[in-house]
Amino acid sequence: MKKLLIALVVFAALALPTAAMGLSPGEATVNNVLRGGYSERGFRVYNTEPSTVSFKIELRGSVKDWIKVVPGDTLEVGPSQVAAITLQIQPPQDTPNGLYEGTMVVTGTPVAAGGEGSISRIATGVQARVAVEVVDKEVLSLIILETRVESIEQKQPLVVAIRAKNAGNVRATPKVTVQIIDSNGQTVKTAEDSSTEILPTQSRDLKVVIPTLDLEVGKYTAHVSITVGGDSLAENRLDFEILEKGALRRQGELLGITGPSWVKVGEAAKLVAQFKNSGQVASDAKFTAEIYVDGALIDTATSETIEVAPGETSELSVIFRPDRPGRFVVRGSVFYSKRRTPESEFILNVQPLNALSFDLYYGIIVLLLALAVGFAVYKRAKHQPPASGAGFQ
Template identity: 30%
Template structure:
C-alpha cells in the first residue's frame, strides 16, 4: 500500500470513528425524545466537480409523541449538502420517513476527500408551541463522506425490462428500469425494434431520446410502438441503448400479438348452486351458474350442465345464451328432472365469446323409491353390528 493510500484509509477510519462517537453521544442525549436515523454513514464516491449525487436517510420514532424535526449539515462541505424535505418537518408517533440527501460539489472543488455531519434534531411538537427552536442535545448525527475525482465515469445498469402480450392493432408497450452507475448525468437514446420469430425486422421500430438522469438515480421508461400491419403470432422486442457513439444491446424479449378481444374479454364462473340439494324422483330442480363479466366489453354467456351417475353421463343441458355487460353478474339457469333415485354429480361450465371457464361441480341426492347408496351402506353396517351383538350375547350369556 502506498503512503498516500495509507493516509487516505486512516482519514476514512478517523471520520467513521468520529461519526460513531457523535452518533452514540447524541443517542445518549435523547432518552426523553425517541428519535432514530440511519445509516450511520453516507459515502459519495468518485464524484466530479460540479456533479450531482443523492442518497437517503431514514428518520423514525418509536415513541408515543408527535415530534418536530430539523435536519441540517455542518462541517467543511455543509454548503454542498441539501435536504430535499422542507424544515422543520413533522414526524408522527411511530412514523418512519425516508429523506433524500443531495450532494452538489462546486466546479471549483479540488480532487480529494471531504466530510460533513448531518444533524437530525427533534423535540415533542406539543412542547415547542409556535417556536422552531429545538434542544441541541435532542438528536443524532450522520457522517457524510465525499470523494472528488478528476475522472468522468459513464455507466449504467439495466435493472428490469418487460413487454406484455397485446392484441392486434393495439399498441406494444415496453418498459425498462435503468440506473445511472457513473458519476455524470446521462441522456441516452433507446432503439426499439419488433422482430419476427426468425429475427427479421418489422416496420415497428423507433428511436427514443429521453431526458437527462443523474448519477445514482433509477429511471423508469416506457416505449410504445404501433402494431399496425402486424398479424397475430409471436414476436420479439429488441432494445438497445446508445450513449454518444456507443451502442449496446440491452434485451430481446418475446411476446404474442393476440386475436382482437382476447384481453378485453374476461369472465369468471363464480359458483354453481341447486334450488334443493335433495329431491324426489320426477321433481324438477333448478341448477344455477353465477357468471361475472370481468372484462371491458359485453359478452354472451351460456351455462352447460352435465349430469353423472357414477362415471356414466346421463344428460347434458344448455341454458339460454344471455348477454352480460362489462362488470355485470348474471344468473344462468337450467332445469333437470331425475327419473331414478340415487346420488348424482352435477358438473357445469360457462362458455362466453368462444372461451370456456374451468368446471365446477355439486352433488344432487334423488331420494324416494329406494335409499341413496350412502344410506344403504350405513344401514347394512348397523344390521351387521346388531347381528354380531346377538350372536355374542347368545354365546356368552345364554343358558
C-alpha cells in the first residue's frame, strides 16, 4: 500500500504543468571591467510553452552584489516568445583585480489563463555561468560599425546616421563633424555633434541632423569625420542627392499585432503593432486600434507618433483595460505619411475577476483521478482472498 501511495504522488506531480524554457548564451565571460566602471552583457530567455510563463532571475556567487538585471528580476514572456535581458555590471571602486565567478539562475512558472494564484504549477529552471574580470587599467576604444546617409527631398533635413560600439572600459563621447559639399566642390554646410555618451560594451546610434532649406536640387557629398579623445577614428565621404518633393517612395507594412492571450477584467493589456517602413523616406507612424465585442465597437486606442527610418521596423503600443469579460477582437492599422496600412486582427480573451484558473481546474482533476485510482486499487486488494499455501501435516 505504501508503494502505491508513493506511485500516485509521483504520477500527480508529473501530470502537473511545468514551464518549458531556454536561456542563451549558456555562459558569459566579461573581460577588462574597470574598478568602479561599467559593462553589460545581454541574454535571451525563451518561452517554448503555448501559454505565458513568469520568469524569476537570481544572481548567485561573488558577482551577485554588483550585477543588476534589466528590465528587472521578474518578467512575463508570452506564448512561444523571446525576451531580452541585460546584466549591468558595476564592480565597486575597491574591488581587487581578479576573475569573479557566479551563476544566473532563471526559473519559470506557467501563468494561469486567468492570472496568478494557481496552486497546481511547477517551476522549472536553467542557469548560466557568469564570469567577470576586474582590472585597474583604463582602455579607451571606440569602433565605428556603420556610417550612412540617404537621399532626401527638397527642404527635408539631412540625417547622418552612425552606429558605434564602445570596445573599451571607460565612457566615450565621440565628436562627429559633417561637411556638406556641392557638385562644385564647395562646402555649403557644416555641423557638429558631441552630445552622445557611450558606456563600455554598449552600441549606440548617433545622428547628426542638418537643415537643408536653402539648398537646391542636385548632387552632394557628406564628409563625415569622427574623433574621440582627440584621436581620429574614421573619415567617410558619402554621396547623396536632394530631389524634388514627391520623388521618393513612401510605403509601410503592419507586420502584425501582439499581446497577452488572456487577462482579467480591469487588467492592463499591452497591444503592440510591428510597423516596417519599406519606403525610401522617414515616416511618422501612429497605431490606432479599435476594440469590438460581439461585432460592436466599444473602445479605441491610439499610440504615440514616432519617426521610423527607411528599412527599419518599430513597435507602436497602446494600453487597453477591459471592463467586462468576453472575447475581444482588436482591429488595428498604422497611419504614416498621410497613408494607412491594411488592418490586422488580434484576439484578447478576458475572464471575470473571480474566475478559477485553468491550471487549478487541471490540478483538481488530476488529484481526483489519482484518488479514484488509488481507492479502487485499495478496495480490490482488501477484498482479494489471500493466496493458498501448503497446510501442516
